[in-house]
Amino acid sequence: MQSSKAIEIWVGLFVAAGLIALFFLAMQVSNLAELKSNGDSYRIVARFENIGSLRVRAPVSVAGVTVGRVSAISFDNQTYEAVVEMRIDPKYDTLPIDTSASILTAGLLGEQYIGLTPGGAEEHLTDGDEIELTQSAIVLEQVISRFLFNKAEGGDKGSGSNDGGTPTE
Amino acid sequence: MLALFQKLGYTTLSTLQKLGRANLFILHVVTGLPEILTRVRLLLVQVYSVGVLTVLLVSISGLFVGMVLGLQGYNVLSDFGAEQTLGVMVAASLVRELGPVVTALLFSGRAGSALTAEIGLMKATEQLSGMEMMAVDPVKRIIAPRFFAGCLSMPLLASLFSMIGVMGGYFVGVGLLGVDEGAFWAQMKSRIDFYDDVVNGLIKSAVFGVIVTWIAVFEGYDAVPTSEGVSRATTRSVVYSAFAVLGWDFVLTALMFGGD
Numbered sequence: 118m119q120s121s122k123a124i125e126i127w128v129g130l131f132v133a134a135g136l137i138a139l140f141f142l143a144m145q146v147s148n149l150a151e152l153k154s155n156g157d158s159y160r161i162v163a164r165f166e167n168i169g170s171l172r173v174r175a176p177v178s179v180a181g182v183t184v185g186r187v188s189a190i191s192f193d194n195q196t197y198e199a200v201v202e203m204r205i206d207p208k209y210d211t212l213p214i215d216t217s218a219s220i221l222t223a224g225l226l227g228e229q230y231i232g233l234t235p236g237g238a239e240e241h242l243t244d245g246d247e248i249e250l251t252q253s254a255i256v257l258e259q260v261i262s263r264f265l266f267n268k269a270e271g272g273d274k275g276s277g278s279n280d281g282g283t284p285t286e
Numbered sequence: 287m288l289a290l291f292q293k294l295g296y297t298t299l300s301t302l303q304k305l306g307r308a309n310l311f312i313l314h315v316v317t318g319l320p321e322i323l324t325r326v327r328l329l330l331v332q333v334y335s336v337g338v339l340t341v342l343l344v345s346i347s348g349l350f351v352g353m354v355l356g357l358q359g360y361n362v363l364s365d366f367g368a369e370q371t372l373g374v375m376v377a378a379s380l381v382r383e384l385g386p387v388v389t390a391l392l393f394s395g396r397a398g399s400a401l402t403a404e405i406g407l408m409k410a411t412e413q414l415s416g417m418e419m420m421a422v423d424p425v426k427r428i429i430a431p432r433f434f435a436g437c438l439s440m441p442l443l444a445s446l447f448s449m450i451g452v453m454g455g456y457f458v459g460v461g462l463l464g465v466d467e468g469a470f471w472a473q474m475k476s477r478i479d480f481y482d483d484v485v486n487g488l489i490k491s492a493v494f495g496v497i498v499t500w501i502a503v504f505e506g507y508d509a510v511p512t513s514e515g516v517s518r519a520t521t522r523s524v525v526y527s528a529f530a531v532l533g534w535d536f537v538l539t540a541l542m543f544g545g546d
Contacts, residue, residue, distance in 0.1 A: 124334045131338045135442025138449035146377045146452055147480040
């Protein structure tokens with residue numbers, strides 16, 4: 118049996134190491150540090166026709182820099198639009214009121230996020246404001262089907278008039 | 287034919303009896319908590335033998351598990367060109383599942399079996415009855431400190447395991463295989479949620495700590511006081527712990543992560 122002092126030191130080291138590990142998991146591995154700065158963030162809303170596979174906690178970025186996160190997504194029964202609520206870091210409080218929002222995809226198959234493009238107005242967005250200019254998510258199936266549809270249409274025309282002209286619709 | 291039914295009935299009744307004894311026993315142990323808080327020394331010595339002595343085993347295992355996850359994850363993810371999400375994969379599997387479960391299995395092998403054997407031998411050599419003769423409650427004096435030391439140590443050990451595992455995955459992924467360091471940490475940070483992943487993993491490890499230590503001290507206390515009985519109790523302690531941990535892991539995972 119070791120002396121009591123040695124045991125106390127070892128137990129102290131053990132508990133300290135365990136708590137440091139937990140702290141590491143909280144700060145370095147998970148998003149606790151980011152959540153904390155969200156305490157006094159401000160809230161803006163945008164309406165989209167289609168949000169694709171946007172999820173809560175997806176990043177909101179301006180010029181590629183993450184300035185906030187999507188905090189809630191709901192559906193408006195009256196206008197049949199998706200209402201996306203974002204929380205923006207209070208550091209970035211000078212977004213013009215005519216900022217436009219679009220749903221973009223990180224990489225070809227990556228996660229979807231909201232990209233904000235600042236406009237030129239003098240006034241700034243504040244808590245509870247709504248972004249008027251929005252662009253919906255690009256749904257890959259719709260793009261492909263439109264492409265195929267146009268192609269088929271163009272092919273028919275081409276065989277009819279012996280001309281490979283681009284379809285105009 | 288009748289003998290068969292008798293045997294079935296006997297097995298059922300004795301299993302139920304054992305479960306009942308285990309529950310009464312744990313109630314008795316928990317009532318010993320105030321006494322331990324006034325004599326922290328008893329607890330401290332047990333945290334040393336149950337927790338501190340398990341740290342090395344848990345650290346080395348965690349390092350290797352993390353390194354294997356790094357290698358295997360890289361092989362699969364690079365097929366999809368997604369090796370930058372290696373950090374997410376390593377951290378999520380460690381924090382949610384492997385940290386609590388593997389630590390609990392190691393803990394039952396290293397500390398649980400030792401607890402069972404120690405308490406079983408105390409019973410076999412009539413040290414526990416000796417204490418009763420001296421009007422000292424052996425459950426409060428011997429069992430309770432060991433039980434609470436185990437419950438306290440398990441979450442700490444599981445956190446250590448997860449941290450060292452993430453480090454191991456980092457060494458292999460970033461150091462050896464050349465995954466981008468920034469993406470490794472940034473993706474991990476953005477995808478691992480503190481409450482959903484880290485806190486739930488911590489709850490899991492605490493539950494496993496209670497289960498493993500409970501089984502270990504009860505099997506020791508309930509052992510047939512012979513050398514054969516103690517050896518059987520030690521085996522049962524490890525086997526039951528493994529079953530209980532894996533079974534409860536499914537239940538807890540379904541409750542925590544099954545909803546979405």
